[in-house]
Amino acid sequence: MAALVAGAAITVAGCAGAPARREFAASRADVLWLNRITYGVNSQTLSDYEWRGRAGFLDSQLSGRDAPLPPAIATQINLLDVVHADAAQLLAATNAEYKRINALADGPEKEQARKALSERGTALAYQAARRDLLRAIYSPAQLQEQLVWFWLNHFNVAQSKGSVRWLIGDYEEHAIRPHVLGHFRELVMATLTHPAMLQYLDNAQNAANHVNENYARELMELHTLGVAAGYTQADVQNLARILTGVGINAGGAQPKLPPAWQALYRREGAFEFNPARHDFTSKTLLGHAIRGPGFAEVEQAVDILVREPACAQFIARKLAVYFVADDPPPGLVARMAATFARTDGDIAAVLRVMFAAPEFSASLGGKFKDPVHFVVSALRLAYDTRPILNTHPVVNWLNALAEPIYGHQTPDGYALTEAAWASSGQMSRRFEIARAMASPNAGLFEPEDGSIAPSAGFPQLSNRIYFAALEPLLSERTKNALEAATSQQEWNTLLLSSPEFNYR
Amino acid sequence: MTGKAHRQKGASIQRRDLLRWAAVLPTLTLTGRLYAAPTSPARFLLVFLRGGYDCANFLIPYSSSYYYEARPHIAIARPDASTPAGALALDADWALAPAARASLGPLYQQRQLAFVPFAGTDDLSRSHFETQDSIELGEPSRSQHDFGSGFMGRLVQVLGSSAPIAFTDALPLTFKGPADIPNVSLRGIGKPAFDERQASLLTGMYAEHHLESAVADGLELRQEVALAMADEMLAANRGAINTKGFALEAERMGKLMRDQYRLGFVDVGGWDTHVNEGGATGALANNIDNLSRGLVSFSQAMGEQWRSTVVVVVSEFGRTFRENGNHGTDHGHGSVYWVLGGAISGGRIAGEQLAIQRATLFQDRDYPVLNDYRAVLGGLFRSLWGLSAASLERVFPQVRSLDLKLI
Numbered sequence: 001m002a003a004l005v006a007g008a009a010i011t012v013a014g015c016a017g018a019p020a021r022r023e024f025a026a027s028r029a030d031v032l033w034l035n036r037i038t039y040g041v042n043s044q045t046l047s048d049y050e051w052r053g054r055a056g057f058l059d060s061q062l063s064g065r066d067a068p069l070p071p072a073i074a075t076q077i078n079l080l081d082v083v084h085a086d087a088a089q090l091l092a093a094t095n096a097e098y099k100r101i102n103a104l105a106d107g108p109e110k111e112q113a114r115k116a117l118s119e120r121g122t123a124l125a126y127q128a129a130r131r132d133l134l135r136a137i138y139s140p141a142q143l144q145e146q147l148v149w150f151w152l153n154h155f156n157v158a159q160s161k162g163s164v165r166w167l168i169g170d171y172e173e174h175a176i177r178p179h180v181l182g183h184f185r186e187l188v189m190a191t192l193t194h195p196a197m198l199q200y201l202d203n204a205q206n207a208a209n210h211v212n213e214n215y216a217r218e219l220m221e222l223h224t225l226g227v228a229a230g231y232t233q234a235d236v237q238n239l240a241r242i243l244t245g246v247g248i249n250a251g252g253a254q255p256k257l258p259p260a261w262q263a264l265y266r267r268e269g270a271f272e273f274n275p276a277r278h279d280f281t282s283k284t285l286l287g288h289a290i291r292g293p294g295f296a297e298v299e300q301a302v303d304i305l306v307r308e309p310a311c312a313q314f315i316a317r318k319l320a321v322y323f324v325a326d327d328p329p330p331g332l333v334a335r336m337a338a339t340f341a342r343t344d345g346d347i348a349a350v351l352r353v354m355f356a357a358p359e360f361s362a363s364l365g366g367k368f369k370d371p372v373h374f375v376v377s378a379l380r381l382a383y384d385t386r387p388i389l390n391t392h393p394v395v396n397w398l399n400a401l402a403e404p405i406y407g408h409q410t411p412d413g414y415a416l417t418e419a420a421w422a423s424s425g426q427m428s429r430r431f432e433i434a435r436a437m438a439s440p441n442a443g444l445f446e447p448e449d450g451s452i453a454p455s456a457g458f459p460q461l462s463n464r465i466y467f468a469a470l471e472p473l474l475s476e477r478t479k480n481a482l483e484a485a486t487s488q489q490e491w492n493t494l495l496l497s498s499p500e501f502n503y504r
Numbered sequence: 505m506t507g508k509a510h511r512q513k514g515a516s517i518q519r520r521d522l523l524r525w526a527a528v529l530p531t532l533t534l535t536g537r538l539y540a541a542p543t544s545p546a547r548f549l550l551v552f553l554r555g556g557y558d559c560a561n562f563l564i565p566y567s568s569s570y571y572y573e574a575r576p577h578i579a580i581a582r583p584d585a586s587t588p589a590g591a592l593a594l595d596a597d598w599a600l601a602p603a604a605r606a607s608l609g610p611l612y613q614q615r616q617l618a619f620v621p622f623a624g625t626d627d628l629s630r631s632h633f634e635t636q637d638s639i640e641l642g643e644p645s646r647s648q649h650d651f652g653s654g655f656m657g658r659l660v661q662v663l664g665s666s667a668p669i670a671f672t673d674a675l676p677l678t679f680k681g682p683a684d685i686p687n688v689s690l691r692g693i694g695k696p697a698f699d700e701r702q703a704s705l706l707t708g709m710y711a712e713h714h715l716e717s718a719v720a721d722g723l724e725l726r727q728e729v730a731l732a733m734a735d736e737m738l739a740a741n742r743g744a745i746n747t748k749g750f751a752l753e754a755e756r757m758g759k760l761m762r763d764q765y766r767l768g769f770v771d772v773g774g775w776d777t778h779v780n781e782g783g784a785t786g787a788l789a790n791n792i793d794n795l796s797r798g799l800v801s802f803s804q805a806m807g808e809q810w811r812s813t814v815v816v817v818v819s820e821f822g823r824t825f826r827e828n829g830n831h832g833t834d835h836g837h838g839s840v841y842w843v844l845g846g847a848i849s850g851g852r853i854a855g856e857q858l859a860i861q862r863a864t865l866f867q868d869r870d871y872p873v874l875n876d877y878r879a880v881l882g883g884l885f886r887s888l889w890g891l892s893a894a895s896l897e898r899v900f901p902q903v904r905s906l907d908l909k910l911i
Contacts, residue, residue, distance in 0.1 A: 202778045202830065210829020214778045217631070217835070227634045233867075236630075402673040402689075409773055410555070412633050415674075422715055423675035425687040428722030431706055432697040481705045490702065498709050 030054070031469045032364035035504045036323065037061060037355070038142035040377025041469045042384045044070075048140060058355060061143035062348045064181035072387045073138045082127040087170035088270040091195060092251025094121070094166050121165040128169030129405040130391040136376045138387065147180035147347075148172065149372060150322055152406075153413035155191040155223060157200040159406040164196050167270075168406050171196035184315060184345030185306045188223060192302065195248045195270040201411060204247040206240060208279035216240035218411045220305065229310035231286060238283045242290060242297045245278030246271075264294035273298075312340040316350060318416070323354060324363045326417040332359040365473070367504050368418035371401035374430065377504070378437050378496050379444075381466065382459035388444040389453060397433045401426070431497045438492030458488045461495050473500045544663070545812045546888045547761055549768040549802070550656065550678070551842075553795070553819035554636060555775030558833050559840035560825060560871070561783065562604065562792055563619050563853075567597040568860040574826040578783045578833075590784065594619075598853050603789035607796040611803070615851035616844060618910055622857060622874040623841040624821055630835040632776070635820040640678035642878055644902040655878075655899055656769060657681025659885065662895045668767040671757050676769055686721045688729055690756040696726045703727075732759055754798035758805025761813070772798075775819065779830040799844060810846035814888055814911065816881065817842035822871045825860075838871030841880060843910050854908040855880065879906035887911035 026034070026046060034041045034049060037058065049057045060067070069077070077083060097117050104110040136145045152172055159165040175190040175197070191197045198204040201215035216239035221227045249272035257265060261275035273295040283290045283297070288304050290297050305311060316336035320328035335357070336350050343349045354360055369377065375397050379388065388394075398404050403421075408414050415421070436442055438459065445456040474482075478498040485491035495501060565571050566582045580601060583593035591599035592609050598619070600609060611617040626645045627638045642655025656678040660668045670679055670687035679685045698706065703723040710719040733756060750772060761768050774791055781788040799817075803810050818841050823833035843850065855875040858864050866872035882896050882905035896905060 202832075205779060205830040207829065212778060212828055212830055212832075213834055221631050221633075227629060227631050233628070233630065410632065410776070419680075420674050422718055423670075423687045424684070424718045424720075424722035424725060425670075425672075425689055426674060426722070427715065427719045428726045429689075431723070435697050475709075477711055478709045481709045484705055490705075493702075494705060494709065497706055499713050499715070 026050075026468055028472050029364075031472065033361075035377075035469070036360075036364055036367070039136060039146060039373060040380045040504070042380040042465060044140055044385055045142065046465075046468060058352075061141065062181060062352060064144065064348060065141075066144075067140040069135065069140075070138050070385060070387070073134050076387065076389075077131050077134055080127040080131060082124050082131065082169040085124070085169065086269075087167050087174075087195060088250055090124075090166050090170075091163060091248070091270050094163055095250055121163070125159045125165035125168050125406060126395065128172060129395055131169070132172060132405055133376070133391050133394050134387075136372070137379050138385065143351075144180055146322075148177055150319075151176050151180050151187055153408070153416075154318065155187065155197065156408050156411050156413035157196045157406070158409050160409065162199045164200055165406075167194070167196035167199070170194075181348040181351075182346075183343075184311075184340070184347060185302060188219075188302050188306060189299075191223070192219070192246070192298070193268065193271040195250070198246065198248050198271070203243055206244050206246070207277035208241075208244050211237070211240050211244065211279070213237060213240035216243055219243075222411055222413075224305040224314070225308055225310045226314035229308065229314070235286055238285050238290075239301060241279040241281070241283055242285065242301045245274045245276070246295070246298060247274060247277065248272060249274070261294075266295050306345055307341075309337070309341065312337040312345075315345070316340050319347075319350060320354060321416045323351075323367075324360055325367060326419070329359045332357050365503055368422055369502050369504050370414065370416065370421050371398055371403035371430070372405075373504060374502065375401070375433070375437070377501075378434070381463075381470065381501075382437065382461055382492075383444070384463065384465055389447045390444055392448070393436070393443045397436065400433055401429060430502075431493070434496035435489070435493045438489050438496060440489070459492060461492045466495075470495070470501065474498065475500065544766070544889055545809070547766045547768075547806075547809060547813040548885075548888060549757070549761065549770070549813070549815045551795075551799070551815060551817040552636070552640075552676070552678075552769070552771040553775050553817060554632070554771050554773045555777075555819070556632060556635075556821045556823055556835055557775035557791075557819045557839070558777055558781060558788055558823045559621070559819070559838075560822065560833075561781070561788055562601045563594075563621060563840045564591055564599040564601060565597060565621075565860045566591065566593070566599045570861050571825075574862075576827070577831045578781060578827050580783050595853060597857075597859075601789065601792055602784045603792040604796040607793070607800045611800065611844065612851055615849060616803070616846055618843045618848065618850035618852055618854050618908075620841040620843065620855040620875055620880055620908065621853060622838045622871055623818070623855065623877060623880055624837060624839045624871075624873040624875075625877050626873060628837070630821065630837070632820055632835070637677055639818065639820060639877055640676060641680075642678070642881075642900055644878075644900075653681035654678035655881070656767065657683065657685070658899045660685065660767065662891065662898050663767070663889060666767045667765045669760065669765040669769075671753070671760075671768060671770040676771065679769060684717045684721065686725050688722075688725050690729070690753045690760075693729055693733060693756075696723075696730050698723060728764070729756075729760070732756075732763065750794050750798035751801045754802040755805045758802040762806045762809045777823070777832050778828065778834060779832040781832045803844065803846065806846070812847070814843065814845040814848065814884060816884065817844075818877060824869050825865055825871065826869065836870035837866050838873045841875075841877070843884070843908075845911070848910045850910065854910060855906070875906060876903075878903045880908065883907045884911060 031041060034045055038045050052060060101110060101113045104113065139145050157164050157171060159168050171194050175194040179186040179190055201218055202212045203215035206212040213236055217236045220231055220239065225231060248270050249267060250270045255274055255276055257276055264275040266273040275294055278294060280293055285301050285304055290300055317328060317333045320333050320336060336353050339350050339353045375394060403414055440456060440458045445453050447453055478500055481494050482491055485494055561578065561580055564580050572579050580591050583591045583599045590602050592605045593599045594612060608617055625635060625639055627635045629635060640654045654677050657680050660666050660683050661681060668679065668685045670676055670685060671690050672687055673689045675685060675687045706723060707720045710716045757768060757770060772795055777788050799815065806813055819839050821835060821837055822839040823836040828834050878900040882900045882903045885891055885899060886896055886905055888911055896903065
């Protein structure tokens, strides 16, 4: 297969038509580093890295400034309804439509209306996933895109529950994305007041004398402290009482309240704090007396939670599991946690400590790619900056690999370690997806509006990214297998299935 | 004996022929490891209901007036001869949910099904994830978690040749251990993507890599499942298959466990019913119906081997005995386990019990745990495989096993 590869390289060079510019020769160490900071190198990453140098590249990735998307991608995204939708209005309209449908007599008309509404919700969630994936594949702000996934996963909601699919795009865009490199407390408050979370973990139903402790428990166990942090069942119940009245009001009238409570009422978008549903009796949390009254109790409780040493440790470790190693060195985690505590949860500052650590450098190339990393990095390698037109195949691949966007049912989110993704059944499934990604008819260039586009041909994996960034990492065994390939698709499949490609 | 020496390997087409010889003639598989056929015909399937299923609306404590007080909106009506589709009285205290009546009722009457109420763990975190993990690991309570192995993983070691498999997307924690245990999801399976040459190129890249056996097993297992399901594919092409969802998955599991595997694991999600769980009908009833019909398909697919099979259904905890403010239930404690098998002494409610009143609830909210999961499973393992006390100690350290006389 050597001839085919060489031929491909010539084709790439030959049809580039670009001025004879010196190719940047990234070292093996540079490539390994970039493959961890980004979803996987593409030519934009390489030239940005060459231009800025390592320190400048890291600064720009940590800045949290939204780097402009490539114009063709920005245009695709801007055409999506989900970009222009208002969550509160959507929820109000959806609720009204549900109400109308429920009032219909049973029969085909009712069934059809229900189905049509459901399909619109599913389509909207798909659009959100499309936007998410296009950014992951093409945004120059690669670290930020990984963090959007990381925090969405940390504050997981599932599109299958209730009206979440109508809200998920807004949740990602407004509750998660603006805060991924900000202060941790902002993420907690933004998710706590978002209708997607309030519905997913049932706090919308949590009211005085009708306490539902689902969200309160997960807020401590999964979002802030971790399970072994020493809180008790009484703390869970007290936090649930603190959270009573935190709920959703999508377009309804403001409830009539006695004058004493009116000043305590809050509303923003579809989020509502309704004092009439709040439990005003006295409470303690983790030994602190809760002052309040009303929503101030919630803010105080969140302050208490995010300043607990357990929270700093829990969040620092989880970031390190995602970015460093399945079992990250405790010394590194301790330094990250200390930074978290000192900076009041400044995520960018914690990450900076992590990226600068020798433990980070030592870990490069050793982290198994979860399916999202696997698929996104494959697309970045195969198509570089060329925009795909159809994300349905990508969504389907992630479904097949059991890591669908917005698809984790339970609030713990997807596991971040190799053991969760590298079982025998998952490896064979992964190779099958590699084969699909390597094929000329994966459907990525068939426009979603059904218009006709020129056939795409095989993805050119033996391209300049491959020679610059992947080939230097390949073992003799992998090279031998590639050498034995009898077709372009097989060569592509083997490359995407190789151990070197499957670690970052 | 090392883990690798006795593990079940995936198979090529000659596998079934090999099975006949394996007892006398150790055989090398593709990756060169020793393959040994199981010596005992006994089969065991663990079904894990993730999310903490509401056992009180499955096995209804209908003699307790407090049940009806505590669940004004979601309680299931007492069994009544005039409503043949209602709850099915199993004895003077307990009734089976209407949703499981048609599927599990006959199994119970044939003594192939028993229930163990007040079963569970002494983990009090009421966290799904913590409690699932601690059950899957199966360590003595209050021991430091050592994620080195789960109890099914240790059982594999103790049994020596058990042909284990997990019917899941990912390998469950309970199968963690020194042996490499294969897993395969039986939802949506098609033709294998790779021929033998391609499979060997793929495995070649992982030679001496720590994922080597996962890669080799995965590719082999995919072939094997496709072979085993060939009849089904044929039938499907003729439009003869109408099972869906878990029932279809369970039927496939049954075929694989009938022919090749002896120790299985599967999990079923969707039990975390905090809101509007329903009563005789509704969300929980639908889940119960789906699961129950699946287990019946499994038992049928096992054929004659059903008589040497035991299935245990567990969940991480029960739910609050009182309904919450949203016609649902929150995380509780004691659960009800199910034991099924073609030759068990079922048709009864086993294990220690007490009358359910407000005063007998644990922490004034949940079922207490009177039958520890390690003791219950340990007792079943002892009878099923005749394990010695020393062997059982390796599976469940410091356990005092409970003989429920089900096997």
